[in-house]
Amino acid sequence: MDWQPLVLTFKLAVITTAILFVISIPIASWLSSTKSKFRPVLETLVSMPLVLPPTVLGFYMLVAFSPANAFGSWLNDWLGIKLIFSFGGLVVASVIYSLPFMVQPIQAGLSSLPSTLKEASYTMGKSKFTTLLKILLPNIKPSLLTGIVLSFAHTVGEFGVVLMIGGNMPGKTKVASIAIYDEVEALNYAAANSYSLILFTVTFVILLLVYLTNGGYFKRFSQ
Amino acid sequence: MIQLNLHKTLSSTGGKMALDLDLTIEKGHFVTLFGESGAGKTSTLRMLSGLLKPDSGMITVGGTTWFDSRSNIDLKPQQRKVGYVFQDYALFPNMNVRQNLEYALQKNQDNSIIRELLEFAELEELQHRKPETLSGGQKQRVALSRALVQRPEILILDEPLSALDLKMRIKLQEYLLQVHKKYKLTTILVSHDIGEIVKLSDSVFEIQNGRVIKNGTAADFFGLNKTSAKFRFSGEILKIQREDVIYIISVLIGNDIIRVVSDPKEAALLRIGDQVLVASKAFNPIIQKL
Amino acid sequence: MSIVCVEVDNGEELMSVVIDSPESAPYLKKGKKVNVLFKEMEVAVTTQKELNISIENRISGVVASVEMGLLLSRLILETNIGEVIAIISTKSLKQMELVERIEVVIMVKLNEIILAP
Incomplete structure (x- = not known):
């Protein structure tokens, strides 16, 4: 069996989750505390991947990143970054595609904390950053775990976006979900089954661990 | 001396209310804001501590301007460093009692005050407990001690004792008085309990619909000197x-x-x-x- | 400590002893208006006009109504200073044969009179 697609899948999932974790905290923190009129707009944008067919997202990213377009050619010419049919492109697409799965649990967690916690910290002279790091985040650990696991699992299961923007290049963009599709196309059911079984087992174990450690929080959130 | 001149349109459950307050509080006094819920007491405290921005007006504390809408001065809550005891205590659940106090230490501040405060509030034995394991009275003592760590000049108490039983309330009233004197604070209390107000405060402001309708010394205020x-x-x-x-x-x-x-x-x-x-x-x- | 004479309605005068002095209580000034309070239970009632007794405040009046209880009775009296309520024991009420329209004198010791400015 070719392990490369599985390795690629988990590499993509780990990198995507790590990037999402870092960028989602400021977004969620802003969304949970702002009264700005742009909030609904940003919330909608963040949530779009939940309802939009992945192919739509993939299509627009394909168009945007294409060297035939201004943005794509700028990336290519000035930064030397090629996002279509590359692993880097997959990461960018996955980050956008899984954004709501990280932002929403963190936002929900932050909103559930009494606002007096951060106000108390502010009156003690502590900055917003210190307050977030030392007070807010440590008190929403279950939400952070939920966000990490959901984003990870969602990236592992990604298919449409990856196919659109990454194509099917072995060792570069051919992740497990695409390998499964490939093997089925080739009527190679045994190989498809091994990939599927591994994905199934890994995802099952991760989610089970979350349910066990999170004391039902995850269930409450997903409902 | 604290001078407040605050204007703010507040929206509450009962619709909009125009808060329009003029208050002068002498340094070192223990002052109570008294009035129905929704009258604007908590909003006033939040504006003083910088947690809520007035639409217009002025706040000066001991000659320093904290807020002035005309010259665009608006100190952040971090710069005002008011000791604020919230109604729900707002103890940090991820930290034990001692860590809650230590968090409030300022840069380069000597941490001997932590021991002093723990000792004064009889919290030494509880210092390694998490807030969730404490009783209401104990939480209140932690919240109060924590508010004092940074040595504020102004202590704000938003209905601090309302959730406690009578015995604990009386004990903590004594403690509040001691703290007020020991740390030479200007203390501002929100309370509904007339007995408590008379016992603790030098003067009382009654607030109704966002306005001060009556003020005087506590004994005069409730007719006790009549x-x-x-x-x-x-x-x-x-x-x-x-x-x-x-x-x-x-x-x-x-x-x-x-x-x-x-x-x-x-x-x-x-x-x-x-x-x-x-x-x-x-x-x-x-x-x-x- | 001071003893204060208060002129009430119809030229009647009441005396009160208070711990305050004119220095400690600014309302203790000649001509200043005060309210006079005393407890119903502290009102003594007599039918004898001239009684050699150390009760300083005496006002004559007429019994307007009697409400007799098992142990205590409540008298409403019409006096020069208005309506006064006296609560006395039912035993005394019977012994003194107090009924409506009887002329009486009410008495209150000076330490029982509270002044309210």
Whole structure:
């Protein structure tokens, strides 16, 4: 069996989750505390991947990143970054595609904390950053775990976006979900089954661990 | 001296309300804001501490301007460093008692104050406990101690004792008074309990619909100085009971229940739960050594 | 400590002893208006006009109504200073044969009078 697609899948999932974790905290923190009129707009944008067919997202990213377009050619010419049919492109697409799965649990967690916690910290002279790091985040650990696991699992299961923007290049963009599709196309059911079984087992174990450690929080959130 | 001149349109459950306040609080005084809920007391405290921005007005504290809408001065809560004790205590659940206090230390501040405060509030034995394992009175002591770590000049207490039982309330009232004197604070309290207000505060501001409608010293405010009677207490009516041609009124004063005889004419004006003044001449009570 | 004379309605005068002095209580000034309070239970009632007794405040009046209880009775009296309520024991009420329209004198010791400015 070719392990490369599985390795690629988990590499993509780990990198995507790590990037999402870092960028989602400021977004969620802003969304949970702002009264700005742009909030609904940003919330909608963040949530779009939940309802939009992945192919739509993939299509627009394909168009945007294409060297035939201004943005794509700028990336290519000035930064030397090629996002279509590359692993880097997959990461960018996955980050956008899984954004709501990280932002929403963190936002929900932050909103559930009494606002007096951060106000108390502010009156003690502590900055917003210190307050977030030392007070807010440590008190929403279950939400952070939920966000990490959901984003990870969602990236592992990604298919449409990856196919659109990454194509099917072995060792570069051919992740497990695409390998499964490939093997089925080739009527190679045994190989498809091994990939599927591994994905199934890994995802099952991760989610089970979350349910066990999170004391039902995850269930409450997903409902 | 704290001078507040605040204008703000507040939206509450009952619709919009225009808060329009003028307050002057002397340095070192213990002051109470008194009034119905929704009158604007908490909003006033939040504006003083920088957690809520007034639409317009001015806040000056000891000659320093904290807020001035005309010259665009608006100090952040971090710069105002007011000791604020929230109604829900706002203890950090991820930290134990000692860590809650230590978090409030300022840069380069000597941490000997932590031990002093823990000792003063009798919290030493609880210092390694998490807030969730504490009783209401203990949480309150932690919240108060934590607010004092940064050595604020102004201490804000938003209904600090309302959730506690009577015995704990009386104990903490004593503690509040000690703290106020020991750390030479200007203390601003929100409270509904007349007994508590009279016991603790130098002066009272009554706020109604966002405006100060009455102010004075606590004793004057509730009419306690309006009689020459020297043997006087305020309390709450627990029971009104007819006996023969008179009524016997049971009144809770501190943690004692006393009983006072009343004429039917007066009793008709009283209801259970009313705050009342009980007074007698200094010549009447007998006194005996225990 | 001071003893204060208060002129009430119809030229009647009441005396009160208070711990305050004019220095400690600014309301203790000649001509200042005060309210006078005393407890119904402290009102003594007599039918004898001239009584050699150390009760300083005496006002004559007429019994307007009597409400008799088992132990205590409540008298409403019409006096020069208005309506006064007295609560006395039912035993005394019977012994003194107090009924409506009887002329009486009410008495209150000076340490029982509270002044309210």
